[in-house]
Amino acid sequence: MADHSNEFFTVRGYTMQNQDNQKLTSGMEDYLEMIFRLCGEKGYTRMSDLAGALNVQPPSAHKMVKKLAKGNYLNYEKYGLIHLTPAGWELGKELLARHQTLEKFLRLVGVSANILEDTEKIEHNISKETLECIFHFVRYAEINPHWISEFQSYKQNKQP
């Protein structure tokens, strides 16, 4: 049971360690999160909407959807609509919440451009613990606006 917590790995290395343990790849997470967003209104979404929303070509979306279907996150039949299963819905909800927590956090510390991109990059595979810590941070900052604004005004004076 090697304990790797003090060892370095490349990004790829971490990915591979997690792939065993039933987790989704970053790519799958991206898709599932977006499918959840798109399903929000109508309860379903289409291949082309998904591809369009993620700026990806339809064949790429198609492959991923088949993969997610095999993992029982959604139901899909050829030429049909994409419907999340309860499991997919749950996970999608979590993924979106995670995304939003990180986005809020970035805004709090003053990021203004590239928020979407940076959120996207950070959100995958950060540990539950880290997410929780950031979540608490965001929560605390929301409850105590004066507290975070201390920092924010310091920062504003730093950079004109």
Next chain:
Amino acid sequence: MADHSNEFFTVRGYTMQNQDNQKLTSGMEDYLEMIFRLCGEKGYTRMSDLAGALNVQPPSAHKMVKKLAKGNYLNYEKYGLIHLTPAGWELGKELLARHQTLEKFLRLVGVSANILEDTEKIEHNISKETLECIFHFVRYAEINPHWISEFQSYKQNKQP
């Protein structure tokens, strides 16, 4: 000159957009950062030390080193030692600093396990702006210990 700042992409999508602009891949960054660490003491490092430090097999390290050599980040001849070029040294220093900023940040918000792993995951390709914001946050927290400890003690009461 498409402006994509409000559009969604998958992680892969963002990676590809940046690949054009002469930047290093995450993998290359991981290696360069580690090479910089390892060179610190002796001024050079070896293939096997590098592979060992990153928990990767020698052939993987070998390929990457050749790539970095082609990009003029280091000098390497067959069976020889790995020496950073001035450019590689500069960049390596930056990468390590980035890593340390993120690591400090995670500690400040209370992350204790998996720090290394999460830092690794976050550090690649977050924008300069985000890094700067986090840097200022860390700096402010260091200068004003009472400020951050307000949050920390709130958090401690939350989770026993």
Next chain:
DNA sequence: AATTAGAATTAGATGCAGCTAACATTAATA
């Protein structure tokens, strides 16, 4: 100096996620 042990390299395979081009299906319209 010859042999052996340890490092480094090459070759070739794998998996992920993207793409284009070509083909198939469904839906809309004339």
Next chain:
DNA sequence: TATTAATGTTAGCTGCATCTAATTCTAATT
């Protein structure tokens, strides 16, 4: 209904980063 337009699928290629197995080179030991 027949044709066309729009969507979806399949096949096959690319690039990145990993691996194993086999080979080559260097260094150490006798």
